[in-house]
Amino acid sequence: MSPIKLLIIDDELDFRESIALYLQDAGFVVLEASNGREGLDLFDHDRPDIVFTDLHMPVMDGFEFIAELAGKSPATPIIVISGIGHVKEVTRAMRLGARDYLVKPILDMDDLKLVIMKAFRENSLIKEIDSLKDKLLSGDLRHQEAFSLIKTQNQDMIALMKYLEAIAITSEPVLITGETGTGKELLAEAVHKVSERKGDFIAVNISGLDDQMFSDTLFGHVKGAFSSAEHHREGLLAQAAGGSIFLDEIGDLHETSQVKLLRLLQERKYYQLGADIPKKTDARIIAATNRDLRQMVNSGTFRADLYYRLFTHQITIPPLRDRKGDIPLLLDCFIHEAANTLGKKPPTYPPELLSYLAAYDFPGNVRELMAMVFDAVARHTHGVLAIDSFRKAIGFEISTKTAINDMAKCTIMLHNGDVERMPTLDEAETVLIGQAMDLANGNQGVAATLLGISRNALNKKINRRKARSHMV
Structure with a gap:
């Protein structure tokens, strides 16, 4: 396998060179640029796997660079290197297309390597899925019975079903988008059937749920968690053990609940209301929305990290027209x-x-x-x-x-x-x-x-x- 190629963009020469030296010793190929314009030129010429960038630089700053690179190559991971206390700036960078961030000064170089390997694995998975889309959208459905409720002869719909059939065996989340009434839940249930999971398919519409209702519905609560919690209650995640849970209207999810869902996707753990010991889950997460999540990310109403976590397997159902x-x-x-x-x-x-x-x-x-x-x-x-x-x-x-x-x-x-x-x-x-x-x-x-x-x-x-x- 070829070594991972990195691009570091920072106008502080000493910082840039010290990082580059460490990464080169660790076996990475490292390119350097002092501003966003130089970074774009190097990217076009050498196509690095991962890009690190500062935000405040001459000629072209990090914000302009991120926006331009994200538009040109949305799959390339962009990681911001920012000083302490610049939370608003980092948030703005994430909305523009940055995937992650590191705080200056970087005291533990092992943390830097972990960020690189995480970004590389995620990007490799996305490329694998893109390749899978191209390869699998030919031939016949192998599990036609799972899609029997979906009546179609449209080639785009058939292609979507073939893709879902191909990725159903993975445990990664699935995001289904499309207008109201297009059949998102039918396709979600078909994914569950093809996956041959032993557990149940549990569907829940999370539109209108505040953070406590969301947590109680999905995670449950222990006795005494709140004034009316007279008995212990298992949530829907427990009911979906070994199966799949379908979260409809994910675009309406409360901001605090978005953080909890992200933690669930990343760690496969959750806390019941009132409990201090986490529970594990093996339920497959399938989400759906009729809203434009990318636009919501840009407007700051949906977390960028949650969006990219859901984006691994994503389809859009064409409208009936x-x-x-x-x-x-x-x-x-x-x-x-x-x-x-x-x-x-x-x-x-x-x-x-x-x-x-x-x-x-x-x-x-x-x-x-x-x-x-x-x-x-x-x-x-x-x-x-x-x-x-x-x-x-x-x-x-x-x-x-x-x-x-x-x-x-x-x-x-x-x-x-x-x-x-x-x-x-x-x-x-x-x-x-x-x-x-x-x-x-x-x-x-x-x-x-x-x-x-x-x-x-x-x-x-x-x-x-x-x-x-x-x-x-």
Whole structure:
């Protein structure tokens, strides 16, 4: 294995050279720079494995350097070397992308080696996972039964399931992100099933829990821990022993609770409320959120070290609007599920329903489609499944949104050289009708609904335009 290559950026020559000498004697390859600009040049030329940087330097300071390097090479560990008492500055550096920090002066060089090896192991694991993503996203799922509740033919979704199947055997945490209603808990439970863990899958929504409620829910308490603690109580972590615990809405976690979760992930230990002896856990942590954790890190509302600890295995579920080819599968599945629940015979649905649904963006994703279908089946009495309930749920939103979007497209289309003009009413109508027919896959009934007019009115407009084009 090649020696680990380090880059040290500090404008204090004596400090920089003393650190470099020690690290070279320890077997590392060491590069030196006196400011951030020199550091970036050396990084581009030599690609070190780990970077150490001071914060206050001439030409380019550490903050600007960290921001630029984190954008250029986010996987490279950046470790801040800072003086005592600069907590706010270190916090700012962590938000910009630094992975860890050391306090000047460094009195114990062994601590420095430990920081280096920790950063190198974490970075190697991230690279291994990236390589795993590229290699494993081909071939078939080996545990299709574990993913049986997820109805999809979308290649991005299938790729995500293959990746989760590949990493399920590890004990590292998993972070699942995606909009509300995309099926994060279903994928979390699938990871648990594929892992073949003997313990249970325990799910808990931590949104709205203050720090004490979070600790009591996960860790439990001993008798007398607080005024109403009359009995000893095991937490959900104990119930998930040997299994997996799913923490939904991790982005809403209280700041103090974030520290406790980080300690749990790092040490696999926790304290029950009122106890002074730690307990161990072997439960797999699976977290999910519909929020942008990276943005929260930058704004200071989510800890950077916790984010990077969760980031080892991370996926983002695409919204339903980006996988509309799954709508027929989901529609059929939900119709049968709803009919079975309600004790009815599964009704057939009219072909135009698919075109109608395909024109909608589904802000509530799969969960919203499921609710629509259950409502329609509950109202169904005989014959073909009526689409009136679907129209009530989404008709106005589609019509209004489509009209706004397509009027914007119409304006853009009417450029002539450097001249831009508003379309005439006749030109705007032509574009709107064409866009509506495209969205409705040629179905005039659906297109008329999108435009907010009757089918007969739309048919007359189309025939009138055809007659006019023949005359021309």
